[in-house]
Amino acid sequence: MENFTLKIEEKTAYITINRPDKMNALNRATLSELSLLLKKMKKDKEVRGVIITGAGDKAFVAGADISEFKGLSEREAFELSSWGHKEVMDEIYNFPKPVIAAINGYALGGGLELAMACHIRVAVEEAKLGLPEVSLGLIPGYGGTQRLPALIGRGRALEMILTGDMVSATNAYEWGLVNHIVEKENLLDKCLSILKKMYTRSPLALTSAIHVVNYGLMNPAKGADEEMKVFSKAYLTEDFKEGVAAFLEKRKPDF
Ligand code: COA
Numbered sequence: 001m002e003n004f005t006l007k008i009e010e011k012t013a014y015i016t017i018n019r020p021d022k023m024n025a026l027n028r029a030t031l032s033e034l035s036l037l038l039k040k041m042k043k044d045k046e047v048r049g050v051i052i053t054g055a056g057d058k059a060f061v062a063g064a065d066i067s068e069f070k071g072l073s074e075r076e077a078f079e080l081s082s083w084g085h086k087e088v089m090d091e092i093y094n095f096p097k098p099v100i101a102a103i104n105g106y107a108l109g110g111g112l113e114l115a116m117a118c119h120i121r122v123a124v125e126e127a128k129l130g131l132p133e134v135s136l137g138l139i140p141g142y143g144g145t146q147r148l149p150a151l152i153g154r155g156r157a158l159e160m161i162l163t164g165d166m167v168s169a170t171n172a173y174e175w176g177l178v179n180h181i182v183e184k185e186n187l188l189d190k191c192l193s194i195l196k197k198m199y200t201r202s203p204l205a206l207t208s209a210i211h212v213v214n215y216g217l218m219n220p221a222k223g224a225d226e227e228m229k230v231f232s233k234a235y236l237t238e239d240f241k242e243g244v245a246a247f248l249e250k251r252k253p254d255f
Contacts, residue, residue, distance in 0.1 A: 003030040004037060005055070011048040012195055013041045014188070020056030026110045027065035028080075035087040042096065048203060049195035050095065051188065052118060053102035054111075060103045060127070061111025066136065081141040084110070089143045092117040094214055096207040098198050100191045103127045103178065108166065113142035116151060116177075119210065122191050123169040123178040130166035150217055152177050202239035202255050 007014040015037060017024040026034075041047050054060040064084075072080065092099050092114070101107075101115035103123035108130050115121050115129075123129070131144045139145060140161065149157035152175040160167065172178045182190045198206060208230045216223025234240050239255055246253035 001033045001037065003027075003033050006037065008044070008047060010192065010196070011046065011199055012192060013044070013047045013050045015041075015050060015052045016055050017052070017061055018055040020054070020058070022065065023059035023062030023106060024054040024056070024111070025062050025065040026114070027068055030065075031084060031088050035091065038088070038091045038095065047097065048199050049097050050099040051102050051191045051195070052092075052099065052114070053104050053188070057105060057184070059106040059111070060101070061108070061114055062106045063109030063111050063132070064142070069136070069138075077141075084142045089113060089117040093143075093147075094210070095119075096210065097203070098195060098206060098210070100194060102187050102191045103129070103169075104184070104187055106166075109133055109140065109144075110142050113140060113144045113147065116147040117143060120194060121178040122180045122182060122187060122194070123172060124184045124187055125169055125181055126184070127169040127172070127178075127181075128166040129169070129172050129177060130164065131161050132164040132166070134162065135164045148177075151175075200252070200255075202237075202243055202253070204237050204239045205234060205243075208234060 003017065003019055005016045005018050015034070017030065019025060019030065041050055098120070099118045100120045100122060101118035103115055103121055105124070105126065106128050107115045108128070109132055112129050112131055131140050131148065133140050133144075145161065148160065156175055169178060169181045173181050180190060212223070212227050212230050215226045242255060243253045
C-alpha cells in the first residue's frame with residue numbers, strides 16, 4: 001500500500017493515511033487502497049476494531065484531492081461520488097466491527113465525511129473540522145449532507161455547509177460531532193481504551209447493534225421492527241448463552 005501504513009496490535013488495526021505532504025488528501029489511489037484494506041480487515045479474525053488516523057501532526061484528512069477534480073464530466077463526477085459512497089464511506093459506516101476516527105488535525109471535506117462515516121470520533125484540541133466544498137463551487141459528495149445533520153441537527157449542519165467555515169474541536173464536541181477531545185499525545189491511547197472496553201462485549205452483539213442503529217437512521221419507520229427481529233435472533237447465539245451463563249456464574253464472559 002503506497003498511501004497507508006497498517007499496524008495490527010492488541011486486536012486493533014491502526015490504519016494511517018500517509019500523504020502528509022498533501023495533508024493526507026484522498027486521491028483515487030488512496031480511496032482504492034482504503035477500500036481494499038477495509039475488505040481485508042473485515043475478514044481478519046485477529047482484528048476486532050479499527051482506528052483510522054492521518055500521518056503527520058497537521059491533518060487527519062484535508063479533503064478529497066482537489067487536483068483530481070478538474071475536467072470531470074457530469075457522469076464521471078457522479079461515478080466518483082457514488083463509488084466513494086459505496087466502496088469506502090458506507091463500508092466504514094456499516095463495518096461490522098467498531099471503527100474510530102482519531103482526528104489528529106484538519107478534518108475537512110471528504111476528511112470530515114470519512115470521520116463521520118466512522119462509528120466514533122476522538123479529536124485533538126487543535127483539530128479543525130469543516131465542509132468547505134461550497135467555496136469550490138461544489139457540495140459535499142461523500143455523505144456530508146446526510147451525515148452531518150444526523151449528528152448535529154439541520155440548523156448547525158446547514159450553517160457549517162453554507163458558510164464552509166471550520167469549527168474548533170471544542171465546538172465540535174459541544175455539538176456532538178466528536179465524542180471526546182484529548183491532548184495530542186493521548187489520542188491513540190484514548191481510542192484504544194474505548195475499543196478495549198468493546199472487546200470485552202459480545203462481538204456478535206456489537207455487529208448487530210451497529211446494523212440496527214444504522215438501519216433505523218436510514219429507514220426511520222422500520223427501525224423498531226428491525227430491532228425486534230435482530231434482538232430475537234440474538235437469543236440463538238453462542239454469545240448470548242455465554243453472556244447469561246457468565247452473569248449467573250458470577251464470572252467474566254469469554255466471547
Ligand atoms: N487536495 C489536494 N491537495 C491538498 C488538499 C486537498 N484537499 N489540501 C491540502 N493540499 C496540499 C496543498 O495543495 C499543498 O500542496 P503543495 O505543497 O504541493 O502546494 C499541501 O497540501 C500543504 O497544504 P497548504 O495549503 O500549503 O497548508 P496550510 O497549512 O497553509 O493549509 C489547509 C492547510 C488544510 C487549511 C489548506 O491546505 C486547505 O484549505 N486545503 C483544502 C481544504 C478543502 O477545501 N478541502 C475540501 C476538498 S473537497
